[in-house]
Amino acid sequence: MHINENFLKLKAGYLFPEIARRVNAWTEANPNKTERLIRCGIGDVTEPLPEAVRNAMHAAVDEQGVAETFHGYGPEQGYAFLRDAIVENQFVGLNISADEIFISDGSKCDTGNILDIFGQGNKIAITDPVYPVYVDTNVMAGNTGEADENGAYEGLVYLPCNAENGFAPAIPDEKVDLIYLCYPNNPTGTTATREQLEAWVAYARANDSIILYDAAYEAFVQDSSVPRSIFEIEGAHECAIEFRSFSKNGGFTGVRCAYTIIPKNLSVTASTGEDVTLHSLWNRRHATKFNGASYPVQRGAAAVFSDEGKAQVSALIEHYMGNAALLRKACQDCGLTVFGGENAPYVWVQCPEGTDSWGMFDKMLEEAQVVITPGSGFGAAGEGYFRISSFNTRENVEEVCRRLAAI
Amino acid sequence: MHINENFLKLKAGYLFPEIARRVNAWTEANPNKTERLIRCGIGDVTEPLPEAVRNAMHAAVDEQGVAETFHGYGPEQGYAFLRDAIVENQFVGLNISADEIFISDGSKCDTGNILDIFGQGNKIAITDPVYPVYVDTNVMAGNTGEADENGAYEGLVYLPCNAENGFAPAIPDEKVDLIYLCYPNNPTGTTATREQLEAWVAYARANDSIILYDAAYEAFVQDSSVPRSIFEIEGAHECAIEFRSFSKNGGFTGVRCAYTIIPKNLSVTASTGEDVTLHSLWNRRHATKFNGASYPVQRGAAAVFSDEGKAQVSALIEHYMGNAALLRKACQDCGLTVFGGENAPYVWVQCPEGTDSWGMFDKMLEEAQVVITPGSGFGAAGEGYFRISSFNTRENVEEVCRRLAAI
Numbered sequence: 001m002h003i004n005e006n007f008l009k010l011k012a013g014y015l016f017p018e019i020a021r022r023v024n025a026w027t028e029a030n031p032n033k034t035e036r037l038i039r040c041g042i043g044d045v046t047e048p049l050p051e052a053v054r055n056a057m058h059a060a061v062d063e064q065g066v067a068e069t070f071h072g073y074g075p076e077q078g079y080a081f082l083r084d085a086i087v088e089n090q091f092v093g094l095n096i097s098a099d100e101i102f103i104s105d106g107s108k109c110d111t112g113n114i115l116d117i118f119g120q121g122n123k124i125a126i127t128d129p130v131y132p133v134y135v136d137t138n139v140m141a142g143n144t145g146e147a148d149e150n151g152a153y154e155g156l157v158y159l160p161c162n163a164e165n166g167f168a169p170a171i172p173d174e175k176v177d178l179i180y181l182c183y184p185n186n187p188t189g190t191t192a193t194r195e196q197l198e199a200w201v202a203y204a205r206a207n208d209s210i211i212l213y214d215a216a217y218e219a220f221v222q223d224s225s226v227p228r229s230i231f232e233i234e235g236a237h238e239c240a241i242e243f244r245s246f247s248k249n250g251g252f253t254g255v256r257c258a259y260t261i262i263p264k265n266l267s268v269t270a271s272t273g274e275d276v277t278l279h280s281l282w283n284r285r286h287a288t289k290f291n292g293a294s295y296p297v298q299r300g301a302a303a304v305f306s307d308e309g310k311a312q313v314s315a316l317i318e319h320y321m322g323n324a325a326l327l328r329k330a331c332q333d334c335g336l337t338v339f340g341g342e343n344a345p346y347v348w349v350q351c352p353e354g355t356d357s358w359g360m361f362d363k364m365l366e367e368a369q370v371v372i373t374p375g376s377g378f379g380a381a382g383e384g385y386f387r388i389s390s391f392n393t394r395e396n397v398e399e400v401c402r403r404l405a406a407i
Numbered sequence: 408m409h410i411n412e413n414f415l416k417l418k419a420g421y422l423f424p425e426i427a428r429r430v431n432a433w434t435e436a437n438p439n440k441t442e443r444l445i446r447c448g449i450g451d452v453t454e455p456l457p458e459a460v461r462n463a464m465h466a467a468v469d470e471q472g473v474a475e476t477f478h479g480y481g482p483e484q485g486y487a488f489l490r491d492a493i494v495e496n497q498f499v500g501l502n503i504s505a506d507e508i509f510i511s512d513g514s515k516c517d518t519g520n521i522l523d524i525f526g527q528g529n530k531i532a533i534t535d536p537v538y539p540v541y542v543d544t545n546v547m548a549g550n551t552g553e554a555d556e557n558g559a560y561e562g563l564v565y566l567p568c569n570a571e572n573g574f575a576p577a578i579p580d581e582k583v584d585l586i587y588l589c590y591p592n593n594p595t596g597t598t599a600t601r602e603q604l605e606a607w608v609a610y611a612r613a614n615d616s617i618i619l620y621d622a623a624y625e626a627f628v629q630d631s632s633v634p635r636s637i638f639e640i641e642g643a644h645e646c647a648i649e650f651r652s653f654s655k656n657g658g659f660t661g662v663r664c665a666y667t668i669i670p671k672n673l674s675v676t677a678s679t680g681e682d683v684t685l686h687s688l689w690n691r692r693h694a695t696k697f698n699g700a701s702y703p704v705q706r707g708a709a710a711v712f713s714d715e716g717k718a719q720v721s722a723l724i725e726h727y728m729g730n731a732a733l734l735r736k737a738c739q740d741c742g743l744t745v746f747g748g749e750n751a752p753y754v755w756v757q758c759p760e761g762t763d764s765w766g767m768f769d770k771m772l773e774e775a776q777v778v779i780t781p782g783s784g785f786g787a788a789g790e791g792y793f794r795i796s797s798f799n800t801r802e803n804v805e806e807v808c809r810r811l812a813a814i
Contacts, residue, residue: 054468
């Protein structure tokens with residue numbers, strides 16, 4: 001009996017348990033201040049699910065109560081009503097068809113499961129700092145060696161993103177097979193320009209690489225010159241897979257719906273010389289190891305694209321981006337240098353000289369009772385930064401701003 | 408760039424596409440008879456979702472509309488309200504605790520994804536006939552060689568189940584590492600006795616094997632001497648993982664909710680000599696590649712265990728089992744030999760001498776306009792049998808019985 005011993009290489013989830021440990025220790029030492037605590041750490045939405053979504057879910061639940069409208073197993077790839085709505089609302093003019101959209105129950109699943117269709121021996125590039133799921137799923141899949149004392153895994157190609165390079169990772173000077181890009185970025189809240197993405201697509205096509213493009217925060221883009229999809233870039237249909245989610249636009253973190261776009265002309269040559277489309281591999285994976293997203297959830301997701309749904313989602317985005325603007329300004333008013341937060345719900349703040357990420361975490365907790373996320377938790381290049389999330393009520397954000405002014 | 412070339416070993420999904428092809432050909436040739444067609448092939452429920460479930464889902468959707476009761480990301484392992492309800496209602500006296508229950512969006516996902524925690528080089532045993540997902544996911548994971556002309560994969564240990572052995576697969580005379588057992592069985596509708604399961608547990612413990620026990624049809628067991636869980640067997644907590652689903656009892660095939668039970672004292676020795684619990688590996692897999700089942704869906708699932716929910720689920724089971732009894736009798740009255748259908752929603756019927764599975768499929772389609780599933784589609788040992796599903800309306804089942812009497 002063999003277990004997957006790659007799991008044993010995983011470092012214990014360090015970041016969020018350590019945050020919880022420090023918050024608990026502070027709470028125990030300061031029982032009378034506990035109610036002052038404001039959490040700006042986690043990337044979870046706080047505002048109610050849009051009414052249009054709830055109405056659609058209610059109607060779908062009612063349908064399930066009548067034999068004539070009852071929905072059992074649906075298509076594993078998702079219902080046509082949702083795939084069509086996505087194409088008509090999100091990919092106009094981008095040459096994406098409904099059968100290139102695979103509906104799922106979440107982008108965390110999709111970005112992890114996608115590795116099933118890739119074999120052993122691929123060279124993987126990730127940006128640093130990065131969403132930890134990309135790293136951990138590659139460790140589990142055996143695409144790395146052991147971690148060093150800084151938590152960096154042998155065999156991964158880390159692409160540092162910092163103030164010096166404007167958070168634009170350098171194109172690797174070696175050949176890599178898979179490249180994870182996330183724009184607007186979690187955790188830095190920064191975006192990529194069209195020219196930067198064109199350079200990535202050119203690199204991928206020249207090196208037979210695949211770009212795994214995570215666009216979970218696409219809805220937060222305010223600047224019309226910032227690309228929202230990798231498929232806005234010519235040639236991307238031959239080298240990229242895109243992940244999208246209803247979590248952060250529609251507020252679906254607890255309801256669960258996402259999708260993956262794989263163009264049908266994205267193919268790889270097998271060792272037999274045969275050209276194999278990644279679409280056919282993912283379709284087989286999806287149909288064999290997944291049984292479709294919940295029907296009422298898919299109805300709710302489709303309602304995001306109704307007129308009411310669009311207006312309600314816009315209001316949510318405006319709310320969170322208003323929070324981001326307030327947080328940016330408050331940090332700047334303290335003399336801190338800030339990045340992101342203009343086309344993304346995260347503000348990435350440089351720690352004052354002489355203070356590291358965890359030092360800043362402790363200072364914010366002790367002096368302002370505000371929980372932030374230390375940048376080093378997202379990778380070595382995140383050291384010297386911290387992340388403030390704008391997913392919060394306006395009231396809490398205004399209070400955080402007042403406290404920042406006071407420290 | 409390497410793709411997972413194990414996918415290329417997969418035979419094109421043969422069974423259901425071939426059924427669709429033959430039904431379409433018949434429909435085209437017989438346009439005036441098309442409305443007579445009754446489908447008894449697929450294993451999908453037909454009756455409405457219980458009212459208690461719908462009420463709970465409506466309430467949960469309403470909660471999502473208010474900031475104070477809004478639920479974002481939940482625990483990846485599932486909410487305590489559901490894990491507790493499962494333990495209190497399904498595992499009384501079986502020494503299973505709530506933190507050994509992992510909620511998911513479906514058993515198809517769980518039975519496929521479980522292979523993530525096992526390494527390469529394990530010997531896999533499956534019964535024949537079998538639910539094709541067990542086979543296909545092992546092919547994808549690289550646990551097999553190529554398929555032969557009968558569709559049997561090199562490296563898998565096939566355990567034939569047929570009338571001669573009473574559908575009780577023989578204990579292997581070699582050491583295998585993983586054994587898939589499904590009781591009540593899909594496709595044969597037969598069950599295992601306590602003594603048979605005791606023999607499997609004894610084998611697994613003697614050989615350091617793990618039993619992957621699929622109990623998706625547990626709710627259909629009518630005979631109180633038939634075990635409903637592998638954990639009724641002493642020693643199973645050291646050698647078994649169980650999969651359960653709300654699909655077939657609560658009618659959740661379109662709503663999506665299931666769970667996996669991994670006892671915490673189920674451990675495997677790694678190559679380092681270290682004892683590793685499968686619970687810790689699955690917990691890590693689940694937390695990294697899954698983000699919890701939908702909150703309204705989990706609320707609906709918990710309502711299955713309310714007083715109203717229990718009564719409504721009982722009525723559903725009674726309905727489908729009533730169908731099964733009618734189908735059994737109708738087949739017997741035609742002189743056919745039947746198995747299953749007494750503690751399971753599937754009736755497994757021996758083809759008359761001289762007719763093979765596909766021959767019987769064609770005969771039923773042409774003479775009775777009833778779509779059944781040919782047994783050979785589930786594996787070589789299914790040849791000579793066909794499956795009739797009792798997932799249907801009573802009206803359709805009664806009509807099927809009348810037609811069977813007429814041919």
